Structure formats: C-alpha cells, structure tokens
Amino acid sequence: MSTTMEQPPQLTGWGRIPGHGRELVSEDLERLTEHAVLSRGLGRSYGDSALPPPSVDAVATTTLADRLLAFEPKSGLLHAEAGLSLYTLNQIFLPRGYFVPVTPGTQFVTLGGMVGSDVHGKEHHVRGCFGEHVTRLKMRVADGRILWCSDDEHPELFRATLGGMGLTGHILEVVFHLRRIASPWIRQHSRRVDDIDEYIDALKDGAKKWPYTVGWLDCLTPGRHLGRGILLAGDWADPALAPARPPRRLPSVTMPLELPSFVLGQTTTKIFNTGLYWTHLPRTRDRLISWETFFYPLDALRKWNLMYGPRGFTQYQCVLPERAGRGAARRVLEVLTRRGGASFLCVIKDCGPQGKGILSFPMAGVSIALDIAVRDDTQALIDALNECVLAEGGRIYLSKDRFTRREHFLAMEPRLPEFQRIRAQWDPKGLIRSAQSVRLFGDRP
Amino acid sequence: MTHPPRKAVILGATRGMGRALSRKLVERGDRVFLLGRTPADLARSASDLTIRGSALAVGFHECDLERPATFAPALSAADAALGGFDTVIVTAASFASQAELEGDPALLGRLLTVDFTNTILFCEESRKRLLARGGGTLCVFSSVAGERGRKPVALYGAAKAGLSRYLEALDHRHHGQGLHVLTVKPGFVRTGMTAGLKAPPFAGDPDEVAARVVKALDSGQPEVYAPLPWGPIMKVIRNLPRFVMRRIKF
Numbered sequence: 305m306s307t308t309m310e311q312p313p314q315l316t317g318w319g320r321i322p323g324h325g326r327e328l329v330s331e332d333l334e335r336l337t338e339h340a341v342l343s344r345g346l347g348r349s350y351g352d353s354a355l356p357p358p359s360v361d362a363v364a365t366t367t368l369a370d371r372l373l374a375f376e377p378k379s380g381l382l383h384a385e386a387g388l389s390l391y392t393l394n395q396i397f398l399p400r401g402y403f404v405p406v407t408p409g410t411q412f413v414t415l416g417g418m419v420g421s422d423v424h425g426k427e428h429h430v431r432g433c434f435g436e437h438v439t440r441l442k443m444r445v446a447d448g449r450i451l452w453c454s455d456d457e458h459p460e461l462f463r464a465t466l467g468g469m470g471l472t473g474h475i476l477e478v479v480f481h482l483r484r485i486a487s488p489w490i491r492q493h494s495r496r497v498d499d500i501d502e503y504i505d506a507l508k509d510g511a512k513k514w515p516y517t518v519g520w521l522d523c524l525t526p527g528r529h530l531g532r533g534i535l536l537a538g539d540w541a542d543p544a545l546a547p548a549r550p551p552r553r554l555p556s557v558t559m560p561l562e563l564p565s566f567v568l569g570q571t572t573t574k575i576f577n578t579g580l581y582w583t584h585l586p587r588t589r590d591r592l593i594s595w596e597t598f599f600y601p602l603d604a605l606r607k608w609n610l611m612y613g614p615r616g617f618t619q620y621q622c623v624l625p626e627r628a629g630r631g632a633a634r635r636v637l638e639v640l641t642r643r644g645g646a647s648f649l650c651v652i653k654d655c656g657p658q659g660k661g662i663l664s665f666p667m668a669g670v671s672i673a674l675d676i677a678v679r680d681d682t683q684a685l686i687d688a689l690n691e692c693v694l695a696e697g698g699r700i701y702l703s704k705d706r707f708t709r710r711e712h713f714l715a716m717e718p719r720l721p722e723f724q725r726i727r728a729q730w731d732p733k734g735l736i737r738s739a740q741s742v743r744l745f746g747d748r749p
Numbered sequence: 750m751t752h753p754p755r756k757a758v759i760l761g762a763t764r765g766m767g768r769a770l771s772r773k774l775v776e777r778g779d780r781v782f783l784l785g786r787t788p789a790d791l792a793r794s795a796s797d798l799t800i801r802g803s804a805l806a807v808g809f810h811e812c813d814l815e816r817p818a819t820f821a822p823a824l825s826a827a828d829a830a831l832g833g834f835d836t837v838i839v840t841a842a843s844f845a846s847q848a849e850l851e852g853d854p855a856l857l858g859r860l861l862t863v864d865f866t867n868t869i870l871f872c873e874e875s876r877k878r879l880l881a882r883g884g885g886t887l888c889v890f891s892s893v894a895g896e897r898g899r900k901p902v903a904l905y906g907a908a909k910a911g912l913s914r915y916l917e918a919l920d921h922r923h924h925g926q927g928l929h930v931l932t933v934k935p936g937f938v939r940t941g942m943t944a945g946l947k948a949p950p951f952a953g954d955p956d957e958v959a960a961r962v963v964k965a966l967d968s969g970q971p972e973v974y975a976p977l978p979w980g981p982i983m984k985v986i987r988n989l990p991r992f993v994m995r996r997i998k999f
Contacts, residue, residue, distance in 0.1 A: 329944045331764045332790075368941050371797035385793075396801060 315363070319350040320609050320616035321678060321706055323739065324358070327365040333385065337444045337474035340364035342738050344470075345414030346389060349421065350619045351706030352739035353469050358749045364474065366416050372396075373477065380482035381439070386416030386475045398595065399550060402482040403540075405437040409651075411600050416475040421703040422467030422664040424655065424671075426516035426538070426599070432659040433666060434480070435466030442477035446731035450476065464726040466661030469702050471741050472727055489546035490516075490598040492538040495588045496581070497521075500531025500634045504670060507654040510537045516598070519652040522577040523637045523674065524570070531637050533652070534584050538598050551594030558606040565613035568677050573646045612677045619704040620647075620689055621673035623655055623666055628696040633670050639692045640674065645685050647674035662723045665701040673704070683707055690716075702740065713744045720745070752967050755779040755886075756831040758824065760812055760871065761841025763787075763794040765940035766890065766962075769955035770840065773963050775803045782827040782834065784812035785841070814841055814863045820874045828878070836886040836966070837875040839868060844942045850904045857904060864908035869915050876919065876928065884927020888966060889916055893936045893974065896983050900998060920971045932972045933962055936979030951978040 315325035327344065330336040337343060344354040344363040356363050366387035374383040380402055384393075390404065391411035397403065408423040417423075422435040431437070440454040441462060453462040465472045493514065497503050503519055510517040514537035521533030602608055609617070624632040633652070640647060651673040655666040665671075676682060686707035693700065699716040700708055714720065724745070728734075737747040757774060761767035762783045771781050775798045783798075785791045791809035798807040808830040812823035827834055843863040850857045872889060879885035894902040895909030902909075913932055920930040937943065937952040953976030965973035974980035986999075 330941045331768070332941075371793050372800040373793060373796050375800045 315347075315355055316616070317351045317354060317706065318348050318609050319618050319678075319706060320612065321351070321618065322616070323352060323355045324361070325356040325739075326362050328362050329365045329368050331368045333364075333366055333369040333387070333474070333476050334444065334450060336364045336366075336369075337476070338448070340474065341736055342470055343386070343416060343420075343474045345387065345417035345420075346412050348410060348413050348417065349703040350617075351702075351704060352743065353421075353702055353705075354417075355739035357737050357739055357742045357747065366414055369476075380484065381479065382482050383477065383479045384415055385477055386414060386419075388415050389413065390415075390418070394595075397482060398485075398488055401484055403485045403595070404434070405431055405481060405483045406434040407599055409600065410603055412603065415478040415480075416470070419466060419475050419478055420468060420470040421701075422659070422661040423703075424653075424666050426518045426536075426653065428666055429511040429517065429654055429656045430515050432656055433467070433661060433664055435661045435664060436659050438466065438478060438480040440479040441465060441475055443473040443475055445473040446733065446735045460726045461730055463660050464662045464723055466659070467664035468661070468723065468727075469663070469738065469740065471736055471738065471745070472730060473736060486540045487543040487546045488550050488595050489541040489592050490538045490595055491541040491545070491590070492536060492593050492598055493588065493590050494537070494584065495535045496532075496584050496586075497535050498532050499529050500637060501630055503531055503533065503535070503652060504630050504633060504654075506535050507652070507670070510535060511654055513537070515539055517654070520580070521650045521652050522581050523640055523647055523650045524574050524577055526641050530634065530641065531650075531652075532581060533650075534581065536598075538593075541592055546592060551596070554594065554596040554600070554604050556604050556606055559608055559610040562610045563613055565615055565677065568612055568646075568648050570644070570646045573648045576648065615678040617675055617677045618682065618686070618706045619673055619675050620686060621665075621671060621701040621704045622689070622693045622698050623669055623671040623701070624693065624696050624698040625667055625669040628669065628698065632696045632698070633672060635696065636672055636689065636692055639688050640685070643681070643685050643688060645674075645676060647676055649675045662719055662726070663702070663717075665699070665703075667699070669698070671701075673701075687712070702744070705740070705744075708744065710744055710746065755836045755966075756782075756834045757836035757838055758782050758784060758827040758831070758834045758875075759838045759840065760784040760814070760823075761839060761890075762798075763790045765840070765942055766935065766938060766955045766958050767838075767840030768794065769959035770838065770962055771798055772801055773956075773959045775801055775807070777963070778802075778804075780805065780831055781807055782830050783807065783809035784823050784827065785809070786811070786813045814843075814867045814871065815859065817867055817870045820871050824874055824878060833882060834885070835879070835882075836888065837872075837879065838888045839871060840890045842868065842890065842892075844905060846946070847901050847903060847905070860905065861908050864905070865911045868912055872915070872919070876923070879928055880923060880926055884923075884929070886929045886931065886966060887916075887919070888931040888933065888962065890933045890935060891916065893934045893979055893983050896934070897986050897989075897994070899986075899994070917971075924971075929969050930971060931962075931965055933958075933965070934972065934974045934979070934983070936974065936976065936982065938976070951976065951982065953979075 316323045342363045369385040369387035422433040516538045519535045658667045690712040741747040762771040795807040810823045810826035843860040891913040892909040894906035895913045916932040958975040961975040
C-alpha cells in the first residue's frame with residue numbers, strides 16, 4: 305500500500321505531449337501555494353500552460369479545494385474555492401435553475417482555470433468571456449501576501465489575472481454571477497452550411513437570433529466546398545414547451561486504451577467528417593436536447609485524448625479580426641489543406657468585442673479551432689498557420705498552444721508589454737511562471 | 750430514502766473521505782453537525798454543506814483528537830444543535846509514513862495517541878451518549894492497514910489494528926442494545942492525506958468510499974471495505990503465510 309515512492313515526474317497537458325512535472329495536492333490552498341510557482345486545475349489546457357518551468361518539478365493542483373462558500377439565490381452570486389469543477393457546479397445548480405454565464409466546451413475544468421484562461425463559449429457574441437462575470441478574486445501573490453482583487457481593489461492585478469494564464473499569482477477563491485435559466489432543456493436549431501464564406505454570414509445571422517452559436521466544419525474537402533459544415537444554435541427552452549422531467553444525464557464511457565497514431569490519419573478523418581456532414585440530411589433541423597448534449601458532447605467520451613496516440617495532439621485556435629474581412633478564415637483553412645494537414649475536429653465561432661482581461665483571447669471577429677495530431681511536420685504547420693494569422697492581424701489562444709514560437713507570439717501581442725509591466729509590479733523576482741511562459745514570455749527557466 | 754433522515758455528528762468532515770461522506774449525507778437529506786480542529790475551516794465546510802442541500806444551516810464546534818478535554822463539550826454542542834444526534838461518524842485520524850514515524854519518536858507518540866487512545870476515548874464518550882438514548886450508529890474509519898502486520902505500515906497499522914479490535918468488541922457487546930457499530934476499512938484512497946504516495950492498483954476516490962459507507966450505514970452491516978476491491982484483496986493478504994509476508998514489500 306503506502307510505499308514512499310514518489311510519483312513518476314511526468315505531467316502533460318490535455319494534448320498528452322510528453323512533459324515533466326508532478327502535482328502537489330491539498331485541501332488547503334493557502335498552504336499549498338506558499339512555495340509553488342504555478343497552480344494547475346484539471347489539466348484541460350492542451351499544451352504546456354499548466355506545466356512547471358524546466359527547473360521546477362512540481363505544480364500546485366487545486367482540485368481538492370472545491371468548497372462552496374456563499375451563495376445568494378436572488379442575485380445568483382456564488383463564492384467558491386478555485387478548485388471547484390464546472391461539472392460539480394452544474395450538478396448542484398442546474399436542477400435549481402442556475403447556470404454559468406459562460407461555459408467552455410467541457411465541464412472538466414476548475415473555476416481557477418476558467419479565470420486563468422478567461423474561457424469563452426458559444427455565448428461569446430452576447431456575454432463575452434467568463435471574466436466579465438467575475439466580481440472578485442482572492443489570490444496569493446508572489447511576495448506571499450493573500451489579497452482580494454476586483455474592479456475596485458487592485459484593479460490592474462484583476463484585469464491581468466482574467467486570462468492571465470495563472471501568471472499573476474495563485475487564484476484561491478472566485479466570486480461570480482450565475483444566471484437563471486428557464487429550463488434544463490435546449491431548443492437547438494441546426495443548419496447545413498455549404499462553404500466557409502457562407503459560414504461567416506451564417507454565424508453573423510445566427511448571432512442576431514440566438515444566444516448560443518457554434519459551427520463544426522469540414523476542413524478536408526478542398527476547393528469550392530472548403531469549410532462546409534453544420535451550424536448549431538440554441539437557447540434555453542421555454543418550460544411550457546419542454547418536458548417537465550429533467551433530461552437524462554449524458555451516459556459516459558471511458559476510452560479504454562491509447563489508440564495507435566495511424567488511426568486518426570487523413571483517410572479516417574475524411575470519412576468521419578464527410579459522414580458527419582451528411583448525417584445532417586435536411587438543410588435545417590429543430591429539436592429539444594439536453595443541456596449536456598448541447599454544451600458538452602465530447603464529455604461523453606472520457607479521456608478522448610487517448611485517441612491521438614502516443615505522440616499526442618495539439619489544438620490550434622486563433623481569432624481573426626473583423627477587419628481582416630470575410631476571406632480570412634478561408635485563407636487560414638487553405639494553409640492547412642495546402643500542407644496536407646488533417647484536423648479531425650474543426651470548430652468555428654464568431655466572437656464579440658474583447659473583454660476586460662488584458663491578455664484575454666477573443667476579439668471581435670471569427671475564431672477557428674483545429675485539433676491536430678502531432679506528426680514530424682507539426683512545428684512547420686503551426687509556423688505556417690501563425691504566419692497567416694499574423695498577416696491577418698489575428699492572435700492565438702494560449703490555453704491551447706504548445707508549438708508557437710516566441711517571435712510569432714510577440715508579433716501577435718501588442719498587449720504583452722502592459723501585461724508584463726503589471727506582472728513585474730506584483731512579482732519583481734519573476735517567481736510565478738510556467739513551461740509556456742518560459743517558451744513564449746521569455747521567463748527564466 | 751427508505752430510512753428517516755439521520756442526525757449525524759461527523760469528526761473530520763472538512764477533508765478527504767469525511768468531506769465526501771458528509772456531502773453525500775446532506776445531499777440525500779440527512780442533517781449533519783461538524784466537529785474538527787480549526788473553527789475557520791469548519792465554517793467553510795459548513796457553508797459548503799449548507800449550500801449543497803442542507804435545509805437548515807449546518808453547525809460546527811471545535812473538537813481536537815489531540816485534546817480529549819474537547820470531546821464532551823463538542824458532543825454536547827452537537828446534541829443541542831441537532832436536537833439529539835443518532836449517528837456519530839469519525840473519519841479524522843493522523844497519518845505519516847513508516848519512515849517519518851521511525852525517524853521521529855515524538856511524532857510516533859502523537860500518532861499512536863491520536864489514532865488509538867484518543868479515538869477510543871472519543872468513541873467511548875459517543876457510545877455512552879448513544880446507549881443512554883436507546884442506541885444509534887457509531888461509524889468509525891479504521892484502515893486495511895490494521896488487518897495484517899505489513900512492512901510499510903507497521904506503526905500506523907498497529908494503532909488501526911487496535912482500533913479495529915476495539916470496534917469489533919463494541920459491536921459484540923452492544924449490538925443487542927441497539928448500537929450499530931460500523932467499522933470502515935478503506936484501502937488506498939487518493940486524498941490530501943495520501944498525496945505524494947505512489948498509488949497502488951485499485952486506488953480509489955473519496956466519493957466511491959462515501960457511497961459504500963452510506964449503503965453500509967443504512968443496511969446495518971458491522972464492517973465495510975472500500976473501495977470495493979479491497980475486501981477480496983485483504984482476504985488474500987490475511988491468509989498469506991509468514992514466509993511470504995517477510996518477503997513482499999506490500
């Protein structure tokens with residue numbers, strides 16, 4: 305039983321690209337973060353943002369700090385410890401008619417992670433990022449102090465922490481607003497879209513009518529039909545039109561083993577994507593579905609990251625500004641197809657304006673996310689995508705990134721100097737850092 | 750739920766398996782009262798449980814397994830708040846690795862006192878109060894470490910072995926008087942307590958343990974291994990001959 309052997313020191317992001325590090329855990333976050341250089345939640349960022357820098361062997365994992373500390377039913381204001389998962393939150397509050405104002409595509413994230421990544425979702429065009437709904441944060445900063453920040457207390461630290469990838473200090477507690485929902489059912493409208501250019505219009509059009517929109521697209525069919533796909537839109541169903549019973553919970557199976565690398569190759573990806581497109585035979589379809597199916601379809605397959613084999617995968621997510629015009633998304637997809645890159649799953653979403661987080665990812669325009677299995681040429685592919693995105697005036701999402709070069713990142717991020725100035729004020733010795741911040745921000749290893 | 754709601758006092762509810770168990774109880778409608786060492790930490794767990802589904806605000810009182818003088822006042826406070834409790838649950842205990850305990854006699858002394866002597870003192874105080882009202886449930890977390898003399902848990906296991914034997918006798922002695930004694934024997938469970946130890950196969954999570962304990966509380970059984978595989982595993986280990994036990998590291 306209790307041998308005193310340490311965990312093998314290997315830790316990875318969701319993309320399972322081999323990395324180093326181990327997790328320290330405790331219910332007591334204040335004690336746990338005392339000497340830690342980085343906090344980590346459920347490890348759902350894809351790349352190296354929740355891994356320690358090369359010279360440090362451990363991160364502080366917050367998942368045992370999951371208590372609800374205060375809740376005001378009238379306003380929906382909730383105060384909780386940073387390790388609380390969205391899964392638990394939904395389990396408790398959805399039956400009571402509350403839901404997070406902003407949700408990412410998986411429930412297996414912590415509140416701290418949602419703040420650090422300033423997550424966005426299908427509702428970005430109306431509600432912005434999660435950070436817009438956070439009122440206060442309790443943090444441990446680099447000099448050891450524990451303090452609160454908000455729009456009124458240490459406002460710069462607050463704005464830098466929303467989307468700051470945990471690099472401004474350890475997030476201990478989060479206070480934010482839940483929203484009331486009409487029922488636990490979603491009225492979903494879906495529609496087949498013929499190509500990427502039509503997609504941009506379809507998203508714009510959908511955004512006017514629906515609070516939740518997202519598109520899945522096929523980026524393997526080249527030429528005229530590049531970027532065809534299925535647009536999903538939805539809203540909470542009126543209780544009068546929804547079943548009285550709560551929807552059945554999503555059944556979940558766990559991926560039992562790692563698949564060999566060739567399984568998600570070009571051919572299988574093509575078959576899957578073509579199949580997915582043609583399962584949507586009618587042009588439009590309207591139905592009532594459960595919140596879980598609508599928001600978290602991939603959660604049904606636990607550990608789906610094992611599908612990508614021993615070398616792992618990365619997600620490339622970028623946002624292209626509105627001013628880049630309608631053709632920008634097509635140009636990005638063409639970089640992928642021209643290089644013979646295959647993305648098993650491509651997701652497109654229109655974004656509203658940038659929020660208050662200084663390094664927050666979204667900006668008014670269109671965001672594209674591509675899942676890419678790691679191959680020998682992945683670095684070259686990401687470089688090419690980054691050069692294209694840079695030319696369009698776009699930027700990348702740090703929570704997904706593992707391959708971007710520092711020079712590309714610096715060129716994409718005119719906001720970085722402001723972020724670094726605030727960081728230096730709170731952490732002059734540069735203690736708080738990650739493998740990713742060493743790679744991209746130039747922190748000391 | 751087929752049983753009427755319980756009124757349970759829990760010593761050790763702020764962490765690990767105690768936290769998971771108290772959440773399960775509250776979510777199904779039982780009332781709980783928390784005992785523990787740090788009032789500020791108890792207050793946070795009480796809020797957590799209240800928001801998760803307690804109809805009434807969850808109360809708490811200081812109670813420290815290192816200070817037996819705190820036992821009686823804590824149980825009295827629980828009694829007053831719950832209007833007479835019918836269930837006492839002890840999940841609190843000290844833990845340290847064999848190497849740490851061998852190297853620090855003071856630490857060893859404290860651990861043996863907390864996990865054996867003082868836990869029994871707390872159980873005696875609870876037992877008397879339960880028997881005085883015609884019975885009830887006393888549920889105490891011991892450990893599979895007390896099942897067999899094993900190399901990596903020679904010292905911690907000794908305290909747990911003594912505790913298990915005491916609980917077994919308590920069941921024999923008071924079963925007829927309506928006292929349900931439930932000895933919980935967790936195997937390796939991933940909690941803050943076992944953080945940093947290499948998890949063996951069949952390591953479980955606090956939620957799995959809590960689910961099995963809730964079932965055992967209701968069924969009236971005297972003993973439960975959790976998570977599930979640890980029952981059969983310990984059956985094998987109990988029957989291994991000495992020459993094997995001398996050789997294996999387990």
